[in-house]
Amino acid sequence: MPLTFALYPPVDPILFQFGPIVVHWYGFFMAAAILVGVQIGSRQVGRQGEDPDAFLDMLPWLLIPGLIGARLYYVFIQSPRGPNGLGGYLAHPWQIINLRSGGIHIFGAFIFGAIALWLYSRWRRIPILTYLDGIGLALPLSQAIGRWGNFINQELYGPPTTLPWGLKIDFQHRLAPYNDLAQYPDTVRFHPLFLYEMLWNLVGFGVILLISRRFERQLQPGDLMLLYLIWYPLGRFLIEFLRTDSWFFGGTPFNTVHLLCASAAALASFAFYRRHFARSSARL
Secondary structure (H helix, E strand, O other), rough: OOOOOOOOOOOOOEEEEEEOEEEHHHHHHHHHHHHHHHHHHHHHHHOOOOOOHHHHHHHHHHHHHHHHHHHHHHHHHOOOOOOOOOHHHHHHHHHOOOOOOOOHHEEEEEHHHHHHHHHHHHOOOOHHHHHHHHHHHHHHHHHHHHHHHHHOOOOOOOHHHHHHHOOOOHHHHHHOOOOOOOOOOOOOOOOOOHHHHOOOOOOOOHHHHHHHHHHHOOOOOOOOHHHHHHHHHHHHHHHHOOOOOOOOOOOOOOEHHHHHHHHHHHHHHHHHHHHHOOOHHHHH
C-alpha cells in the first residue's frame, strides 16, 4: 500500500469562528499570498526607481477584477460539464458567487487583471512594464502559498497513483469516476497536483529572483514578467495532463489551459528573444 501523504488527515477547512464570523483556511492562504506578493512587488518596483506605495495603491484595482475573472473562468470554462460542474452552477446561479468551497482559476485572474492593469496605467500614467516586473516576480511565490488552500479543500488532485506521496481524498470531495468506491476504494491515493504546482512555483520564484539580481543591468523593463510567462505556463502545461476536474476537448488529452499555456510561453519566449538575442544573431 502506498504511504499516506504526510499532511493527511485533512485539516478542518474553518480556521476559526467567532459568532457569525467564519474564517476559512482557504481565505487565510489567499490573504497571505496577497500580502507576501505586495511586499515583493513593491520592493521590486522601488528598486527600479518608482514609488513602492504606488504598487499598493494599484492593488485593489487589480484584485477585484482579477477575483471576478478567476471565478467566472472556473465556473464557465474550467468546471466539468454536467450536474457536478457547469450544470450545477446554471441550475443554482447563486453558487457562482460562493467562494467558500473554493473554485477560482488563475487564468481568469490573468485575463481580467491584465485588462484592469492596462486601464489603470492609462488612467494614472504609470510605467506599466516596471509594474509588470513587480507582479511577475511576486506571482510565483504568491501562487505557491495560495495552493495550500487547495490542499485544505481537497481539490486540485490528479488520477490514482501508487507513488509514496499519493494523497488521500475523502469520498465527498471525489469527482467522477473516482467517487465509485467499488472501483476506487478508500485506500486509493491520488496525485497531489497542488503540491506539484507549488514546488514548480517555488523554484520559479527562485530562478526569476536570481536572474533579476544577477543580470539586473542587462534586463529591460518587462523582462521579469516575460520570464514568468515562460516558466509558469511550461509547468502548468505538463500538470494539466493530470487534471481530473477540467473540461477537455472531445476525445483528446488537451483542454483550454493547454492552449493558453502554449500561446503564452511561445509569445513570451519570442518577445524575450527579440529583445536580447535577435540583433546579436543578425550581426553574426
